[in-house]
Amino acid sequence: MASWTHPMEKINNVTEFIFWGLSQNPEVEEVCFVLFSFFYAVILLGNLTIMLTVCTGNLLKSPMYFFLNFLSFVDICYSSVIVPKMIVDLLAKNKTISYVGCMLQLFGGHFFGCTEIFILTVMAYDRYVAICKPLHYMTIMDRKTCSKMLLGTWIGGFIHSIIQVALVAQLPFCGPNEIDHYFCDVHPVLKLACTDTYIVGVVVTANSGTISLGSFAILLFSYSVILVTLRKQSAEGRRKALSTCGSHIAVVIIFFGPCTFMYMRPDTTFSEDKMVAVFYTIITPMLNPLIYTLRNAEVKNAMKKLWGKKVFWTSGKWLEVLI
Template sequence: MYFFLNYLSLSDLCYTSTVVPKLITDLLAERKTISYSSCMTQLFILQFLGGIEIFVLTGVAYDRYVAVCRPLHYTVTMSRQRCNAVITACYTGGFMHSASQFLLTIFLPLCGPHEIDHYFCDVYPLLKLACADTYRIGLLAIVDSGLVALVTFVILMGSCFLMLHTIRGCPAESRAKALSTCSSHVTVVGLFFGPVLLIYMRPAETFPEDKAFALFYTIIAPMFNPLIYTLRNLEMKNAVRKML
């Protein structure tokens, strides 16, 4: 579990660093500007790290599922080679997702005024600036981002239901551990995937509320993910108690 949490924390740190410094600068600056190259760079990196975050969360869910539902096979199933393969797949999937989003927007003919109704460069606000019909591009963006988020959401919730089904006849201590894991999944789904699904599982349009929803999956959820997954862990709680 801590192997995946290491990569989750790293992606969270890099993910928020892509948005927060520019956001703070814009809040302090009188004129809020960003160059075209910087905007495209931010878009690519943000989608890349966001994709990695979603796929690593899927890896965490699979790791917890094996630990609870197949404990005797855990060391064989989740070997170091398998864990490295999962992380490699996460980075590959994140790159493919980011590249597809980047290619959808890089060739768009943009019209003036070049004002983005958002605090970072995202696909939907950029589609709004295009001087061409973006209906098909918007559909592709929904299929890419929305489908990835939806599949991950189903996997996270499915793993939680399978764990609850497996432990229904177990002792109270075992049920408490599994319930702690499920509560972590549900908290992450609420903070991260709820706003993502609200934004990317609808037509490619921007609304004023999108900026408030985006705060959850760009800043709040990445900040709390490591805390959620570690402070809900019994070993971590015992270690903190001993340290205190």
């Protein structure tokens, strides 16, 4: 009896993918290696500093810093999924990644990227409650509620990424295996599938687009209401509120702009995609700590206290002295 095989059940002949990378010019790659190695070091140092400051500076009691702490953690995880491999590949002759490694990178990128979007949205809601309903702030944003919101961001990120990976993993890859990118992302990988990916592309775009557009709409609404409310406050109150919100708005613009360009469009790729991706995989995680530190007096004060400590060994025990 003749057996019938569904087109989507084709044997996957591809065991690894080859990245084209950011550039095919060795001299440019050497410059990029130094530059992005520095950027990654700043990402790790900056975000770890924020986390250390929030945890040791007794700021975790504040919902805003509770979420900022996890935003820094997600930034480290997100960039670490992509950047170290990219840095190594800049000096490698063969920029390869296994099929399983590619799927894991795709999952990790979308998991942490989507989680970051949700955390930024939750932080916008936190600022809305703080400014528009100050008398009820600690009641609405208590620790239990914040923990539930944080858990929701992780669950949302997981559901989004598992859908993306499931859609790509069930496709047959039997021909070309060269990806015109520096990491595994949905659109470049879909181009290599040896079957029609129109339906999958539509679902992938709808999945990413709904999250990006929905979150961005919530952010716009939150800050519109905040700006209207600030008109009724004193000059000093407006200054403090805008200082906090300004840093958040800057992060949102830097992160959501490139993400919108990449994921809220049909299943197509452009030559500019790689440079745009640099913004949300490297630049945003690097700038987040700088933006929040430079524009936030409370974080700066906590950092001064943290780094103003000297530890001495006296009489057989450690003593901390503030300078």
